[in-house]
Amino acid sequence: MPANDLWAGALSLVLIHDETGCPHSALNAARLLDRLCEMEGLDADTRNLCERASGRLSAARAKHDPLRA
Numbered sequence: 001m002p003a004n005d006l007w008a009g010a011l012s013l014v015l016i017h018d019e020t021g022c023p024h025s026a027l028n029a030a031r032l033l034d035r036l037c038e039m040e041g042l043d044a045d046t047r048n049l050c051e052r053a054s055g056r057l058s059a060a061r062a063k064h065d066p067l068r069a
Contacts, residue, residue, distance in 0.1 A: 003036070006035060006039075010033050010036065013025045023060075026057040026061040029053075029054075030055075030058045033050045033051075033053050036050050037050045
């Protein structure tokens with residue numbers, strides 16, 4: 001999957017999670033952000049933002065469904 005698709009998918013899922021609270025959107029957004037963090041050439045600041053966002057989405061999902069976190 002090209003990087004642009006990853007960015008678009010992650011942002012779309014973040015918005016869906018924000019609008020609906022869907023825990024699956026949070027999980028999948030966090031997964032895409034983790035993949036983006038692993039990409040070569042990503043600057044440190046952007047990598048840090050992706051890691052922070054992934055962590056918050058994972059925490060939100062765990063809060064919503066602690067047995068599946």
